[in-house]
Amino acid sequence: MTAELVRGQNHPLPDTRLEIRVSSGAPVAVAATLFDAAGAVAGAGRVVHPGAPSLPGVEVSRQAAAEHRLAVDLGAVAADVHRVAVLLALPADPGGPGRFGALAAPFVAVAVPGGAAVATYTLTGLDTESAVVALELYRRQGAWKVRAVGQGYAGGLAALFRDQGVPGAAGLAAAVQDAVAPAPAPTAPSAPAPTAPPPPVGAPAPSGGPVDYTHPRRRTATPPPPPPSAPPAPPGTPATPVAGDAAGWSMEERLYNQVWGMFEDLARTTAAYRSAVDFAESRMERELEGVLSDPRSRIGTAGDAARAEARARCRELTDRAREALDRDLAQLTAESDVVEPALPPAFARWDHPVWHAYRAPTEAPMALRLGDLHLRERPELRIPMLVRLPLERGLWVDSGRRGSEQALLMDEARLRRLALDTAVAHTARLLAVHPPGDFTVHVIDPAGSGAAAFAPLTASGVLAGPPAAGPGGVATVLAQLTRRVDLVQMAVRGGAGTEVLPPDLDTAGQLLVVHDFPHGFDDRAVTQLRYLADEGPAVGVHLMMVADREDAAAYGPVLDPLWRSLLRVTPVPDDHLADPWVGHAWTYEPPRIPQDSQVLQQVLASVAEARRTWRR
Amino acid sequence: MSINLTKGQAISLQKSDGGTLSAVRMGLGWQAAPRRGLFGSRTREIDLDASAVLFAGKQPVDVVFFRHLVSDDGSVRHTGDNLVGGAGQGGDDEAVLVDLQRVPVHIDQIVFTVNSFTGQTFQEVQNAFCRLVDETNGQELARYTLDGGGQYTAQIMAKVHRTGGGWTMTAIGASANGRTFQDLMPAILPHL
Numbered sequence: 024m025t026a027e028l029v030r031g032q033n034h035p036l037p038d039t040r041l042e043i044r045v046s047s048g049a050p051v052a053v054a055a056t057l058f059d060a061a062g063a064v065a066g067a068g069r070v071v072h073p074g075a076p077s078l079p080g081v082e083v084s085r086q087a088a089a090e091h092r093l094a095v096d097l098g099a100v101a102a103d104v105h106r107v108a109v110l111l112a113l114p115a116d117p118g119g120p121g122r123f124g125a126l127a128a129p130f131v132a133v134a135v136p137g138g139a140a141v142a143t144y145t146l147t148g149l150d151t152e153s154a155v156v157a158l159e160l161y162r163r164q165g166a167w168k169v170r171a172v173g174q175g176y177a178g179g180l181a182a183l184f185r186d187q188g189v190p191g192a193a194g195l196a197a198a199v200q201d202a203v204a205p206a207p208a209p210t211a212p213s214a215p216a217p218t219a220p221p222p223p224v225g226a227p228a229p230s231g232g233p234v235d236y237t238h239p240r241r242r243t244a245t246p247p248p249p250p251p252s253a254p255p256a257p258p259g260t261p262a263t264p265v266a267g268d269a270a271g272w273s274m275e276e277r278l279y280n281q282v283w284g285m286f287e288d289l290a291r292t293t294a295a296y297r298s299a300v301d302f303a304e305s306r307m308e309r310e311l312e313g314v315l316s317d318p319r320s321r322i323g324t325a326g327d328a329a330r331a332e333a334r335a336r337c338r339e340l341t342d343r344a345r346e347a348l349d350r351d352l353a354q355l356t357a358e359s360d361v362v363e364p365a366l367p368p369a370f371a372r373w374d375h376p377v378w379h380a381y382r383a384p385t386e387a388p389m390a391l392r393l394g395d396l397h398l399r400e401r402p403e404l405r406i407p408m409l410v411r412l413p414l415e416r417g418l419w420v421d422s423g424r425r426g427s428e429q430a431l432l433m434d435e436a437r438l439r440r441l442a443l444d445t446a447v448a449h450t451a452r453l454l455a456v457h458p459p460g461d462f463t464v465h466v467i468d469p470a471g472s473g474a475a476a477f478a479p480l481t482a483s484g485v486l487a488g489p490p491a492a493g494p495g496g497v498a499t500v501l502a503q504l505t506r507r508v509d510l511v512q513m514a515v516r517g518g519a520g521t522e523v524l525p526p527d528l529d530t531a532g533q534l535l536v537v538h539d540f541p542h543g544f545d546d547r548a549v550t551q552l553r554y555l556a557d558e559g560p561a562v563g564v565h566l567m568m569v570a571d572r573e574d575a576a577a578y579g580p581v582l583d584p585l586w587r588s589l590l591r592v593t594p595v596p597d598d599h600l601a602d603p604w605v606g607h608a609w610t611y612e613p614p615r616i617p618q619d620s621q622v623l624q625q626v627l628a629s630v631a632e633a634r635r636t637w638r639r
Numbered sequence: 640m641s642i643n644l645t646k647g648q649a650i651s652l653q654k655s656d657g658g659t660l661s662a663v664r665m666g667l668g669w670q671a672a673p674r675r676g677l678f679g680s681r682t683r684e685i686d687l688d689a690s691a692v693l694f695a696g697k698q699p700v701d702v703v704f705f706r707h708l709v710s711d712d713g714s715v716r717h718t719g720d721n722l723v724g725g726a727g728q729g730g731d732d733e734a735v736l737v738d739l740q741r742v743p744v745h746i747d748q749i750v751f752t753v754n755s756f757t758g759q760t761f762q763e764v765q766n767a768f769c770r771l772v773d774e775t776n777g778q779e780l781a782r783y784t785l786d787g788g789g790q791y792t793a794q795i796m797a798k799v800h801r802t803g804g805g806w807t808m809t810a811i812g813a814s815a816n817g818r819t820f821q822d823l824m825p826a827i828l829p830h831l
Contacts, residue, residue: 291713295743298712302695302745343744351741605711 025132028144028171036160036167039097042136043109043158048126048267048274048365049119050087051111052203054180056187057081058106064189069104072195074202081107087114087203089274094136097160097167106161108172108187111146112154112180115200119380123149123175127266127274127365131157133169144171147265154180264358266365275367279390279409282362282370285355286396286406287604292351293398294605299344307337352401359404366392369456370407373448373616373623381455381626383633387412388456393449393592396600396609408600408611410590412456413532417556417566419589420446423573427597439571441594443476443538445613446569448623449592450536452614454485455626459637463529465500466490466536469543473569477538483627485634487529490538497543501551504535504564508555511562532563540570541578549578556588644783644797644810652739652780652799652806659805662738662774665691665751665797666731669767669785671759685764686722686756689733690820691715695745697831703735704820714741715749736774737799739806748800750811750827752820755792761814762789769796771808783810793817795827 026034045053054072058064071081080099084091093109100107111129113119120126128147132140146157152175159170176182180199184192269284271277310333320326368377369388372395391412395405422442424430430438454462466477468490480486491500507528514523524530541549556566568589575582591599598608616623642650652660667689690704693715701710705720714737721732737749751769755761767785772778785794791814799808815826 288713291709291711292741295712295714295741298700299695299743299745302698302700306696340745347744604709604713 025140026142028142028169030171030173033168033170034142036097036133036169037141038135039099039167040136041095041097041141041160042134043091043093043095044132044134044140045091045093045111045129045157046131046274047089047111047129048367049113050089050203051091051113051129052087052199053083053091053093054110054112054199055081055083055093056108056110056184056189057100057104058108058187059103060105062106064187067189067191067195070184070189070195072199072202074198080104085202095160106159108156109158109160110154110180110183111157112183112199114203115153115179116204116380120376122151122153122177123155124151125364125376127278129155129157130267133158133160142169142171144173145265146173146175147263148173149175151177153177154183156183264354264361266361275370275389278362278366278370281358282407282409285358285362286602288351289355289398289404289406290602290605290607292348292355293400293607296344296348296400299347300341303337303340303344306340307333310336348400352404356401356404359406363407366407369412369452370409372407373614374620378622378626381629383459383629383637384456385458387458387461391452391456392614393418393590394614395612397612398607398609402610405612413560413563414565414590415560417560417568417589418446418449419568419570419586419591420449421571421591421593422569423571425573426591427593427595427599429595429597430593433595438594440476442569443473445592445594446536446538446567447476447479448614448616450480450534450567451485451623451627451630453534454630457532459630459633460531462532462534463487464534464536465504466538467497467500467543468538469493469497470539473538479623479627483624483631485627485631492543494543494545494548497548498545500535501548501555504533504555504559505551507533508558508562508564512558515562532565533559534565534567536567536569538569540568541575549582553582553585556585642781644781646810646812649807649809650781651802652808659739660773660775660780661740662736663780663799664731664734664736664772664774665689665769666734666772667751667753667767667769667796668730668732669764672763672765684722684757685759686720687733687764687767688720688754688756688819689717689735689769690752690754691717691735691737692750692752692820692827693742693746694748694750694831695743696747697828699824700746702820712741712743714738714743714746731770739799748798748831750798750830751796752823752827753794753796754817754819754823756818758792758818760790760792761785761794771797771799781808781810783812785812789814791816793823793826795823795830798830 028034045051052073054070056064057069057078071078071083073083073085076083076085079101080096082094113121113123123129128145130143130145132143134140144158146155149155155175156172159172160167161170176186180196181193184195189195267274267277267281269277269281271280311330314320314326314329314333320329366375367388368381369390370392371377389412390409392407393410394408396408397405420442422439424433424435424438450464454464464485465487466480468474468477469492471492477490481489491497510524510528535555555564559565566589572586592613593611594613596610596612598610600609600611601607602609644650667687669685669687671685688705690702692699693701693710703710703715703717705717708717708719716736718734718736735751768782770782771780773780783797793815795811795813795815797808797810799806811830813826813830815823817823
């Protein structure tokens with residue numbers, strides 16, 4: 024039985040050997056302060072922190088990480104220790120989030136080592152604080168108890184230590200920040216404490232071993248910490264939304280599921296509203312017709328009264344439907360307001376601060392944001408359009424004017440440029456969210472007409488090579504990718520590993536961006552392209568067409584299956600996407616990079632830099 | 640306190656403390672009657688299907704059944720098709736969850752029906768019941784036990800409908816014939 028603590032609540036602990044699990048939306052440093060019976064801290068030596076990670080009975084990780092497991096043995100702590108405060112602090116990284124309010128609510132669980140959680144606590148309501156006392160473990164009449172504290176400090180660790188009465192608070196805070204400053208990227212599991220039990224079965228195998236038995240999407244076999252859930256709301260009012268309030272094995276998966284939950288809720292609540300309005304209107308029409316066909320209503324004012332009543336009934340029902348819709352939309356908007364700031368780069372808009380603090384990831388994300396979706400009832404409530412990675416189908420950035428109303432209004436040259444810019448933004452995002460070396464991008468630009476738009480990619484040197492030009496270039500790239508698909512398919516079907524593949528073969532995921540199709544394509548090249556579209560996604564070769572279908576009209580219907588196999592996205596807002604539950608037409612909005620923002624160039628520069636260091 | 644309903648009996652879903660129920664579950668359970676005679680131990684599987692039809696002013700607006708498990712507005716959810724029924728141990732074999740707070744404003748009645756998809760009549764069914772459970776605390780509010788079998792293949796079990804500001808459940812218990820809810824529409828209309 025796990026107790027979900029609220030702030031201030033305490034809970035008895037069954038054992039002195041405990042594991043404290045911390046999960047947060049961004050790397051945090053974890054520390055612990057040991058108090059004596061009088062509530063005083065004897066000295067900086069009584070603080071366990073990344074710079075001095077071990078004291079008898081308590082051990083913390085040497086680095087900042089999004090997930091921590093601390094081993095605590097309260098039986099081994101010094102006899103005069105009566106209270107242990109567990110602290111979380113955000114690294115003082117100028118690119119980091121800097122405040123807990125920008126993240127999903129941190130979650131801590133006190134558990135029996137390797138077993139179920141005894142008590143959990145979600146630290147909600149943090150805002151500008153950058154350090155927080157999460158929990159206290161304290162002695163009470165010979166037994167240990169845990170209390171949820173949740174006291175945050177906008178002044179950071181220094182203010183926190185000062186408040187705790189730690190001598191030399193500022194120096195200690197600086198020491199902690201120094202210890203976590205280099206921030207080694209991988210969140211390596213902390214070394215087990217002497218008193219700690221062996222790591223749970225199924226923990227990630229040590230890297231470098233010959234065989235990795237871990238499932239690529241299931242990182243650990245131990246039960247995930249429960250998601251942060253909204254604190255119970257007073258009756259009659261909806262719960263305050265919390266980012267990450269959904270099922271999942273990691274914060275990323277929880278946020279992904281939460282976004283999809285919001286997507287479904289918005290689809291369904293809008294369906295309820297539309298259905299009610301349709302019903303109200305059809306009922307009014309029926310009633311008005313009834314009045315018209317009733318001979319009694321033709322004389323006197325009875326007819327007018329009946330008509331007025333029918334209209335009033337319609338209005339009354341529509342108003343009530345609107346009220347219900349507004350109530351639901353207010354709740355979803357509040358949820359969106361906490362979820363958007365907590366999103367990781369792959370799910371975040373380009374104007375999100377995480378993109379300014381971009382660092383090459385060590386793991387590919389589970390999904391990618393392709394843009395935003397909204398319905399006409401509340402255009403400002405936008406749901407991130409997340410697609411799973413690796414992509415199951417290619418993308419088609421439609422540069423044709425006939426595809427959508429907004430595109431029709433636009434000048435053709437501008438639309439084509441916009442389509443290219445959109446494709447470059449999608450490509451940059453794909454490159455940035457994959458670990459260096461895991462994703463290779465090829466560009467086909469037969470006539471070189473997209474050179475200006477492709478400049479951010481070419482200038483930063485993140486492409487596999489310069490954009491392929493002319494029929495020769497097209498043929499070379501297509502032949503190379505076709506060979507890769509063929510060989511990997513054979514290896515997969517034969518059940519052999521990647522070791523049977525020729526050494527020159529790039530096993531990274533591949534993206535082929537095709538501009539100006541079918542310029543420069545002969546029949547053989549078109550056939551190869553179709554082969555890549557059909558067979559590529561299963562073996563990690565993806566296609567992104569930036570094309571106007573009309574340009575390839577000469578091929579007739581034989582290319583229809585190609586277009587259909589691609590996920591069509593537009594460079595301008597367009598309502599061509601349907602949700603899987605009700606089938607509303609959602610307006611898709613392509614990703615927008617803020618005007619005059621250098622975020623794309625900066626991110627691509629970091630990607631290029633990460634690749635250079637990775638190759639070395 | 641659970642109330643055993645009789646045909647036509649209605650109970651208000653207003654809570655005794657004045658609050659209204661927010662979510663209810665209509666559970667359905669049944670058991671195939673054992674056959675007598677040679678090979679009598681062989682019970683034949685019976686597939687009963689629970690459906691919920693949402694009405695606005697006597698017009699069917701949406702239906703939740705095994706092919707459409709969630710109403711478009713998300714307020715009514717079917718937990719999934721059970722093809723064989725339970726051992727009749729009292730648990731629900733199929734259930735329909737209704738989030739009363741989220742039912743669209745124009746929906747004023749939700750009718751629950753049971754059809755024998757495999758065509759056996761209710762003579763071959765025993766221990767069939769439907770019950771209404773307060774989903775927030777798992778308490779049973781009302782139970783309606785189907786009368787012993789008859790030569791029919793469907794039952795219009797009960798309805799929940801708006802009364803004033805809250806909801807009321809009425810046991811209907813009318814027999815009818817049909818394989819899916821579509822066949823029942825003419826039989827449902829008189830009960831609205």
